[in-house]
Amino acid sequence: MNPVRKQRLLLILLLIAGVGVAVALALFALKENINHYYSPAQIVSGEAPIGQKIRGGGVVVPGSLKRDPNGLTVTFNVSDGEGEVEVEYTGILPDLFREGQGIVGTGKLDEKRRFIAEELLAKHDENYMPPEVQHAIDKAHKPGANAEGAQ
Amino acid sequence: MNPELGLFALILATCLALLQSVVPLVGSYTGRLRWMNAGRSLATGQFIFTLLSFSCLVYAFLADDFTVKYVASNSNSLLPAIYKVTATWGGHEGSLLLWILTLTGWGQVVAMRSGKLPPELSARVLSVLGMVSVGFLLFILLTSNPFERLLPFPPQDGADLNPLLQDLGMIVHPPMLYMGYVGFAVAFAFAIAALMGGQLDSAWARWARPWTTVAWAFLTAGIALGSWWAYYELGWGGWWFWDPVENASLMPWLAGTALMHSLAVTEKRGLFKSWTLLLAIATFSLSLFGTFLVRSGVLTSVHAFASDPMRGLFVLGYLMLVVGASLTLFAFKAPEIRSKITFNLLSRETLLLVNNVLLITSCATVLLGTMFPLLVDALDLGMVSVGPPYFNMLFVPMALMLAFALGIGIMLNWKKGTVSWLVQQLRWVFVVSALGGLAFGFMYGDSFVISEALGIGMVFWIVLVILKDIYNKTRNANGLFAGLKKLKPSYYGMQLAHFGLAVTFVGAAMSGGYSEQKDLRMNPGDIAELGEYAFRFDGVEQEHGPNYMANAGTLTVFKNQEKVATLHPEKRVYAVQGMPMTEAGIDAGLTRDLYVALGEPLGDDAWAVRLHIKPFVRFLWLGAIFMALGGLLAVSDKRYRVRLKKKAANKAAVAKGKARKGKTAVAGGRA
Numbered sequence: 001m002n003p004v005r006k007q008r009l010l011l012i013l014l015l016i017a018g019v020g021v022a023v024a025l026a027l028f029a030l031k032e033n034i035n036h037y038y039s040p041a042q043i044v045s046g047e048a049p050i051g052q053k054i055r056g057g058g059v060v061v062p063g064s065l066k067r068d069p070n071g072l073t074v075t076f077n078v079s080d081g082e083g084e085v086e087v088e089y090t091g092i093l094p095d096l097f098r099e100g101q102g103i104v105g106t107g108k109l110d111e112k113r114r115f116i117a118e119e120l121l122a123k124h125d126e127n128y129m130p131p132e133v134q135h136a137i138d139k140a141h142k143p144g145a146n147a148e149g150a151q
Numbered sequence: 152m153n154p155e156l157g158l159f160a161l162i163l164a165t166c167l168a169l170l171q172s173v174v175p176l177v178g179s180y181t182g183r184l185r186w187m188n189a190g191r192s193l194a195t196g197q198f199i200f201t202l203l204s205f206s207c208l209v210y211a212f213l214a215d216d217f218t219v220k221y222v223a224s225n226s227n228s229l230l231p232a233i234y235k236v237t238a239t240w241g242g243h244e245g246s247l248l249l250w251i252l253t254l255t256g257w258g259q260v261v262a263m264r265s266g267k268l269p270p271e272l273s274a275r276v277l278s279v280l281g282m283v284s285v286g287f288l289l290f291i292l293l294t295s296n297p298f299e300r301l302l303p304f305p306p307q308d309g310a311d312l313n314p315l316l317q318d319l320g321m322i323v324h325p326p327m328l329y330m331g332y333v334g335f336a337v338a339f340a341f342a343i344a345a346l347m348g349g350q351l352d353s354a355w356a357r358w359a360r361p362w363t364t365v366a367w368a369f370l371t372a373g374i375a376l377g378s379w380w381a382y383y384e385l386g387w388g389g390w391w392f393w394d395p396v397e398n399a400s401l402m403p404w405l406a407g408t409a410l411m412h413s414l415a416v417t418e419k420r421g422l423f424k425s426w427t428l429l430l431a432i433a434t435f436s437l438s439l440f441g442t443f444l445v446r447s448g449v450l451t452s453v454h455a456f457a458s459d460p461m462r463g464l465f466v467l468g469y470l471m472l473v474v475g476a477s478l479t480l481f482a483f484k485a486p487e488i489r490s491k492i493t494f495n496l497l498s499r500e501t502l503l504l505v506n507n508v509l510l511i512t513s514c515a516t517v518l519l520g521t522m523f524p525l526l527v528d529a530l531d532l533g534m535v536s537v538g539p540p541y542f543n544m545l546f547v548p549m550a551l552m553l554a555f556a557l558g559i560g561i562m563l564n565w566k567k568g569t570v571s572w573l574v575q576q577l578r579w580v581f582v583v584s585a586l587g588g589l590a591f592g593f594m595y596g597d598s599f600v601i602s603e604a605l606g607i608g609m610v611f612w613i614v615l616v617i618l619k620d621i622y623n624k625t626r627n628a629n630g631l632f633a634g635l636k637k638l639k640p641s642y643y644g645m646q647l648a649h650f651g652l653a654v655t656f657v658g659a660a661m662s663g664g665y666s667e668q669k670d671l672r673m674n675p676g677d678i679a680e681l682g683e684y685a686f687r688f689d690g691v692e693q694e695h696g697p698n699y700m701a702n703a704g705t706l707t708v709f710k711n712q713e714k715v716a717t718l719h720p721e722k723r724v725y726a727v728q729g730m731p732m733t734e735a736g737i738d739a740g741l742t743r744d745l746y747v748a749l750g751e752p753l754g755d756d757a758w759a760v761r762l763h764i765k766p767f768v769r770f771l772w773l774g775a776i777f778m779a780l781g782g783l784l785a786v787s788d789k790r791y792r793v794r795l796k797k798k799a800a801n802k803a804a805v806a807k808g809k810a811r812k813g814k815t816a817v818a819g820g821r822a
Contacts, residue, residue, distance in 0.1 A: 004493050007493070010496065015508065022512045029540075029545050033541035034535045035538055036534070037534035070672070071672060093750065093759075
């Protein structure tokens with residue numbers, strides 16, 4: 001093989017090896033860091049895994065918000081019209097957190113199927129309904145129908 | 152009348168853009184000089200009419216013309232005048248108008264500066280720019296007309312601008328970002344024109360380079376501004392969230408950075424030609440893709456204003472047309488553009504290839520992470536989200552590798568180098584960097600954090616290599632000063648930008664690894680300790696702003712019993728939209744930010760308060776400023792202008808160009 005070809009082959013092999021490693025790493029990282037969303041109905045029915053990091057959320061049930069008088073821990077219920085789940089969160093609530101508002105959070109379920117949230121998101125627009133929550137509500141109201149989800 | 156005038160001007164601009172995309176192109180194939188030159192006047196006309204249209208919209212905002220639907224939904228008579236102007240690009244329609252204004256502005260500058268280019272090339276470049284604007288102008292006219300009226304019953308007052316956007320950062324962030332996005336359209340147009348002509352030499356690269364670098368500098372500044380805004384306005388104290396909208400701007404930046412480096416090789420060594428073209432296409436396509444992600448309503452965020460499926464379809468169709476057409480052209484024409492020069496495996500070329508591979512891989516990683524949830528959702532496989540750990544896990548190691556390759560790349564010469572020479576040059580730099588990183592890791596903070604130690608090690612590495620390189624380049628001159636004077640602006644620009652990267656690394660490593668945070672309940676008079684600081688909460692008072700009510704808190708910060716700062720975080724409620732907003736109280740410093748945000752009232756004058764100490768967080772944006780300035784400095788290099796003339800003269804002499812064989816001059820120093 002002449003030196004030019006040899007060099008080119010080496011470069012190409014290096015490239016392929018690099019890309020291969022990168023793809024493998026990327027897929028591994030992806031697999032480790034995907035958070036599935038479970039609707040309150042799915043959490044109540046036991047479909048959602050316990051102790052694993054998931055996303056959960058729904059509409060904050062009016063009148064359910066309770067505050068720990070000494071710290072920053074709050075509890076409230078979220079619902080999708082079918083199931084209702086208790087959420088516990090310690091920290092500062094997002095600006096747009098309100099009863100009746102759709103919220104999504106990441107966290108884990110404890111043994112009592114309470115959602116212990118690490119992070120809560122209520123997006124920047126007060127009319128905004130997180131796509132996941134919209135999806136869950138649509139599903140709860142029209143069983144069997146395919147909800148449109150995010151558009 | 153005014154809005155109609157604006158719309159009319161916009162329609163005229165569209166007609167001119169249509170002409171611009173056809174006439175010069177036809178001229179370039181039929182050899183009609185007058186047709187080719189028409190591109191310039193058409194570009195100017197298009198710019199003037201778009202500017203007129205944009206001014207009409209600004210005027211409608213200033214005049215509180217709530218018969219215009221867009222004004223009614225994005226402004227309010229109580230809004231301060233400056234925000235009335237910036238509200239022009241606060242919503243979907245107006246920001247598209249700004250996009251197209253920026254594009255025609257770039258077109259105008261290209262027209263002004265293209266007199267020295269071969270007429271065919273400048274005609275084709277302007278034609279391609281015309282095509283790009285036709286697409287966007289049609290998009291505005293067909294789906295997002297900002298001048299739509301609300302008649303006969305206009306509202307008494309407007310719905311106000313989103314409070315998050317009533318802010319200094321928002322005044323400058325979108326125009327900067329658009330300058331970058333759209334600037335890559337010029338690089339794209341140059342690439343397409345080169346493909347059409349089937350020829351690409353180092354003169355071409357020298358023309359295309361400054362445009363790319365300037366666009367990149369603006370995009371860098373735009374992203375940094377966005378990050379800075381998110382930091383102080385969202386009240387979380389984070390500077391990068393791996394939010395899809397942020398990723399949408401990061402991807403063209405990564406591809407654009409790769410393009411800049413690949414163009415350097417194309418100019419200096421006549422290599423990587425097809426790759427450069429492909430990158431130019433990819434960078435602009437990613438800019439369009441970013442626009443699609445943000446504008447189509449696929450994502451929901453502060454940037455995604457309305458979800459109108461028609462808009463999404465239009466941008467998607469447009470994107471596919473651009474990508475499809477340019478890749479087809481590439482497939483047919485790229486084989487004509489071959490590089491026949493070889494280089495040694497250990498050479499600057501190889502290291503720049505490594506740079507490109509790393510940048511493109513990280514770009515693909517970001518793309519995968521951003522698109523995966525959308526993909527899964529589209530296939531109806533459930534709802535997932537990809538968390539920041541995914542991005543950090545992949546992006547951080549690649550950034551570190553990139554920094555390492557950067558050092559070697561700067562040190563190596565073009566064409567060939569030897570291992571022994573490289574080792575001899577860099578061994579001390581390497582040892583000092585490794586020791587520096589280790590020492591830092593052990594001494595700073597409570598525990599050894601590997602990624603932070605590596606990050607700081609890389610900072611040492613980059614900075615020392617830069618110094619070593621400058622030393623190598625000046626030691627043969629008569630004295631340091633004479634040597635420094637001999638180095639070219641493009642060299643200084645490059646080193647400044649690389650230094651900026653190191654500075655950003657400091658910010659990322661320090662604020663990422665050693666930030667301290669506490670959320671707590673505070674009563675007036677309470678003192679909370681965080682790090683070496685003590686925060687005293689002095690209570691909250693009511694305040695009135697022009698269009699909002701605020702609960703303004705006061706915190707006094709002490710260090711070693713001495714007062715160092717008084718912070719005023721606010722919780723605002725904007726009257727019209729009833730929207731609450733957090734204004735963080737920040738004491739900025741070069742080595743640390745003290746950052747306080749108010750949460751919610753907990754009764755009895757107690758408040759939820761979030762305290763942060765962010766070491767070296769300013770370095771993040773400082774580094775970005777250095778990078779952007781480095782880009783601009785590099786462009787100021789004389790060779791981009793003088794050679795331009797010489798080359799054009801040569802071209803004219805050679806006349807109807809037989810494809811030139813042999814070597815194109817590679818003079819002009821390294822850098």
